Amino acid sequence: MDYRPLTHFLALAEQLHFGRASDACHISPSTLSRSIRQLEESLGVTLFERDNRHVALTRQGQRFHTYARETLEQWQSVQRTLMEETRELVGEISIYCSVTASYSFLYQLLSEFRQRHPRIEIKLHTGDPADAIARVQSESEDIAITARPRSLPDSLAFKPLTTSPLVFIAPRDGGEWLPRTPQTPTPSQWRDVPMILSEAGLSRDHADTWFRALGISPTIYAQVAGNEAIVSMVGLGFGVGIVPRIVLDNSPLNDRVSVLPVKPELPHYDVGLCVLKRRVKSALIEALWSQLPS
Structure with missing residues (x-):
């Protein structure tokens, strides 16, 4: 049974933008448009x-939205029931994370899980x-x-994996614009x-708060998607960056930058798993979720 058209419809209903919805579904905009048209x-x-x-739901689209969501939820419920009867979980789980998180946490998260549930x-x-929650x-x-x-958000459940501070990083070779104290x-x-x-994202929120407390607006050389690229640009001498310490520790370029002992320090934050609360009881997700301590 092919439920992909319903998935495509729900993505477009959520995003109301063909480009963003096609990215979310990992298909091209033309494929998404063809799926909706069909x-x-x-x-x-x-x-x-x-x-x-503009893209907007019609009155018929709003009614169909309820049907599509309920149908997919019922299908997942049937899958769960059938899998519980066979006592073997089969299906797929999609996981989104940064590149750093992929090699910092996935082995810990999936090595035992893979042995227990080889058919997932x-x-x-x-x-x-910054896109993860959305x-x-x-x-x-x-x-x-x-x-x-x-x-x-109230709709989300969160389980922590680790805690990481945010740090200011500067080129190891320095620069005349670096703060002296x-x-x-x-x-x-x-x-x-x-x-x-x-x-x-969270690191940008904390950075903006820090500069507001200092009473200035920062001079922004570049705004970057992804913390790994910030380390690269700082290492090349373009400016000072703010990244989670875990990103710096795992970067192949960490020998090209240094941590500035800035006061007051930026807050630590929890890194963990995030999932919709109503989906935690899905058999596949629960299998992964339950192996972590609460």
Whole structure:
């Protein structure tokens, strides 16, 4: 049974943007458009109003949205029941994480799981950690390895794996713009420092808060998707960056940068698994979720 058209429909209904929805489904925009068109033709109704600028659900699309979500949930429930009867779990779990998280946590997370459940296929997708929460909420991914946000949405469950501080990093060879006394920061020291920051996400939130407390707006040299690229750009001498310590420790370029002893220090944050609460009881997800201590 092919439930992919329903998955495509739900992704577009969530994103209301063909590019983002096709990325979430890991298909091309033309494939997504064709899938939606075929679904509309089979139903004999228009599910989305779309033009070059906007995508919106029609009244029929809103009604079909309820059906599509309930149908997929019922299908997953049937799968769970059948698998429980055979006592062998079969299916796939999609996991989203950063490149650093993939080699920091996956072995610990999946080595024993793989032995217990050899017929569960793992679909691994890597990318910007700032996108992790949204991908789980939109059901583009089953589970994400991510930092716990300041305010965890009520719909999500989170299990910690480790704690990592955020650190300021600078080129090891230095630069004339480097603060001379980072332990006692002043606006004049930091106003003209070229900063390389994440485009979005928890580390960017903490960085913005730190600079607001100092009373200045940072001079941003570059905004980057992905912490690994920040280490690279800092190592090349383009500016000062802010990254999780775990990223720096696992970077092949960590010998090209140094940690600035900045005060006050940026907060630590929890890194862990994130999943929709209503999906924790899914047999496949529960098998992975339950092997971690609460």
